[in-house]
Amino acid sequence: MHKPTVQRLNELGRWIDSQLLPHPWRTIGCGNYAAVLHHPRHPDLVVKVYVPGRPGLEQEAEVYRRIGCHRAFSQCFHVGEGYLVLRRLQGSPTQPAEGCMVTTCTVAT
Numbered sequence: 001m002h003k004p005t006v007q008r009l010n011e012l013g014r015w016i017d018s019q020l021l022p023h024p025w026r027t028i029g030c031g032n033y034a035a036v037l038h039h040p041r042h043p044d045l046v047v048k049v050y051v052p053g054r055p056g057l058e059q060e061a062e063v064y065r066r067i068g069c070h071r072a073f074s075q076c077f078h079v080g081e082g083y084l085v086l087r088r089l090q091g092s093p094t095q096p097a098e099g100c101m102v103t104t105c106t107v108a109t
């Protein structure tokens with residue numbers, strides 16, 4: 001299996017937006033095991049949806065629990081069956097996120 005290119009992942013994201021997601025949900029990113037979705041009514045949140053049957057969600061939720069609040073990492077607000085609700089970080093990999101200081105840190109179980 002070949003590693004997906006950025007172009008192919010962007011094409012997959014556009015296909016998910018047009019074929020699978022109800023309006024106005026949008027794909028922010030997608031990869032081999034999950035897609036990150038956004039709804040405009042909740043600008044500070046994203047939903048990371050795992051591929052059905054793919055392991056790793058519980059481990060990722062535990063990592064968020066251990067990190068707690070940190071301006072460089074997202075924060076998990078809820079763990080559901082097959083998805084995580086996370087704080088949306090603004091910025092890019094080369095620039096620090098802006099406005100992401102959080103005063104409370106909780107992970108739903």
